[in-house]
Amino acid sequence: MVIGAGFTGLLAARVLAGRFDRVTVLERDELPSGAAHRSGLPQARHPHGMLARGAEIVEALFPGVRAELAAQGAPVFDFGAGFATRLPHGWAPRCPVGIEVQSFGLAHLEAVLRARVRALPGVRLRDGFVVDGLHLSADRRRVVGVMGHRRADPGHMPVRIAADLVVDASGRRSRLPGWLTAAGLPSPRRSEVPSPLVYSSRLYEVTGDQVPDWSVSFEMTLPPSVRRGGAAVTVDGTHRLVSLVAPGHELPPPRDDEALRRFAASLRSPHFAEVMERGRPMSPVHRCVVGGNRWFRYDRLRPRPGRLLVLGDAFCAFNPVYGQGLTVAALQARLLARLLTTAHDPGPLAYRFQRRAARIVLVPWLTATAADAGWSVEPAGRPARMTRAVLDVVLRRLPGEPGLYARFARVQNMVASPGVLLRPLLVRPGRRSGRAFRAGPVGPPREG
Ligand SMILES: Cc1cc2nc3c(=O)[nH]c(=O)nc-3n(C[C@H](O)[C@H](O)[C@H](O)COP(=O)(O)OP(=O)(O)OC[C@H]3O[C@@H](n4cnc5c(N)ncnc54)[C@H](O)[C@@H]3O)c2cc1C
Incomplete structure (x- = not known):
């Protein structure tokens, strides 16, 4: 049962x-x-967004599900090419990484x-x-x-x-x-480990010739310095589900269209504001307290x-x-x-x-609690602090290192263990061998 x-x-x-x-x-x-x-x-x-490992298992249990969703318009794409990620220190490299994923509602x-x-x-x-x-x-x-x-x-x-x-x-x-x-x-x-984040989401229909070069776009939050983010997912050929994410008191009320647009325009990724500008709203704004x-x-x-x-x-x-x-x-x-x-x-x-x-x-x-420990003023436990220290170093280096990003994408999609990140972290680019990274808190993000 x-x-x-x-x-x-x-x-x-x-x-x-x-x-x-x-x-x-x-x-x-x-x-x-x-x-x-x-x-x-x-x-x-x-x-x-379903990670590649999850999709693999679903497909093994229910053969043909990916094709069935694709027939309804859900795009299949290479994670590195079709998933635009705005990290705290810049954009993740946009290059194929050999991991196929699909986006859907x-x-x-x-x-x-x-x-x-x-x-x-x-x-x-x-x-x-x-x-x-x-x-x-x-x-x-x-x-x-x-x-x-x-x-x-x-x-x-x-x-x-x-x-x-x-x-x-x-x-x-x-x-x-x-x-x-x-x-x-x-x-x-x-x-x-609590998080104050709230999602504010709306479905849009986007038609016309200008097809964006992403199927999913994501702007990452990383407390305490990066408190706002967003996500946009292609549900089918013309529909995109857009979400603005922030602590509840920082998000405009669902009915205040103008303030929501201003909020979207304040993010580092232009993608959310673009969809809201060009798209036709197909649903009310729904809020969800993440918890x-x-x-x-x-x-x-x-x-x-x-x-x-x-x-x-x-x-x-x-x-x-x-x-x-x-x-x-x-x-x-x-x-x-x-x-x-x-x-x-x-x-x-x-x-x-x-x-x-x-x-x-x-x-x-x-991984999740190490990042979310940044919302709390209480000191995190030792495993969370160590994980966060590694995460901060990886996130800072990702925008400039496509090779590291390809490995990170495998870890993120749960098709490889986090251990695959250790070697490139210990050997800095341009050095034959190197000292271990210096761990420290992530500083305020640079623009770019
Ligand atoms: C805003 C938001 C965004 C998310 N984004 C992602 C994402 O991008 N990627 C990802 O992997 N995950 C994401 N998640 C998490 C994902 O939605 C959940 O992990 C997943 O849906 C959990 O599925 P579940 O079947 O365990 O629980 P649920 O989907 O909650 O299903 C539980 C079911 O049990 C039924 N039920 C409850 N109580 C009873 C009862 N007493 N008797 C009979 N039936 C009952 C409910 O009606 C419901 O149908 C997100 C979650 C939220 C809230």
């Missing part, structure tokens, strides 16, 4: 269908047949995946059903199902559904910690009931400006597929899964 039919829940259902005769996905929302928006997926109003991706999951034998998507709690064995050592109610039922009559294995994929607002407490069990410790990084340590929770797995944002949600959430969820789905091929009993599987899922989360967590 899977709680939540978002991106993670759909991938989990696909993987579980390979091993179990029956898989039920319970979703609170009424699910649309196409790419329409729904209230349980507010983030789909905002630009999403999240609602489109989910619609395609949902149709594929619906067609799987033995899988049932049960929408309009709200899960309210866990159903545990008498000794409370394992989960044997869930409790919930139909949204359409005015009396909210409780319904109990039995299951051999329960996967929580109910996202950032998962209520699982409360369900565990209500059942008299401990709930997980929470690691949190920072939050990791529920289910991997360390003792005792915890068996036959319960937690995936995706319900396990660990990142500040989305780093674009890691979908790929980390895809990596977890792949891990689950691997463990299912050898596991005979779903009980111990849950413990092994959560421990190994924590290893998947670790590097993305360190």
Whole structure:
């Protein structure tokens, strides 16, 4: 049983269908047949970029998805050539790096995946059903199902559904910690690194002859010195989703068109202002409070009931400006597929899964929280300070070093480990050998 039919829940259902005769996905929302928006997926109003590693896993689980999205107009392009990145110290080099990526709207991706999951034998998507709690064995050592109610039922009559294995994929607002407490069990410790960032996004239709030379454009924030940024994603041939990003009190109100344009013009990348100038608005301005990084340590929770797995944002949600959430969820789905091929009993599987899922989360967590530690006046922990020191050096050097950028792009897309950056960092260009970089805080960005 899977709680939540978002991106993670759909991938989990696909993987579980390979091993179990029956898989039920319970979703609170009424699910649309196409790419329409729904209230349980507010983030789909905002630009999403899927890293190459995540796309690779999705394609392996659902062969032909890339082509299906491409047929709807979602461009496929080389990351180095089509992804324009304004870094704190200048533009990232624009040259092919041999990594193919695709841009699309999240609602489109989910619609395609949902149709594929619906067609799987033995899988049932049960929408309009709200899960309210866990159903545990008498000794409370394992989960044997869930409790919930139909949204359409005015009396909210409780319904109990039995299951051999329960996967929580109910996202950032998962209520699982409360369900565990209500059942008299401990709930997980929470690691949190907040971010004050807010997204303000709008869909535009851009027609005409002047086709921009980017499919995705991104201006990076790097606190404390770079507090404002933006993202623009090509959803299809003519539609671009543009987002302005800053701490909430620095963003103009959604209805103040003029102030939003001025804000866009104040950014270092001209791309966002250009789309807003030339494009026809196709949606209202949607705001989203990002909420920072939050990791529920289910991997360390003792005792915890068996036959319960937690995936995706319900396990660990990142500040989305780093674009890691979908790929980390895809990596977890792949891990689950691997463990299912050898596991005979779903009980111990849950413990092994959560421990190994924590290893998947670790590097993305360190990267995101090291950068976001800049929002806080409190000193960061040692691992975050070290990661930030390396990040600052890499970011300063990237604009002038295409070779380093090609490696960085592989790390950023999670197709290579951060270790591939160490050698070029230790050997400065023009030197045969060199001393390690000097770590220090990033200064105010230079223009250029
Ligand atoms: C503004 C923004 C921009 C982002 N940009 C990127 C990006 O560029 N790249 C990237 O990789 N990631 C990005 N992310 C993160 C990405 O959206 C998430 O990591 C991903 O969507 C998480 O998917 P999920 O399935 O785990 O959770 P969700 O998408 O939240 O899905 C959870 C589902 O569970 C359902 N549900 C919840 N509670 C219950 C219940 N009690 N009973 C039944 N159903 C329930 C919900 O209705 C929902 O359908 C962004 C996020 C935000 C907010």
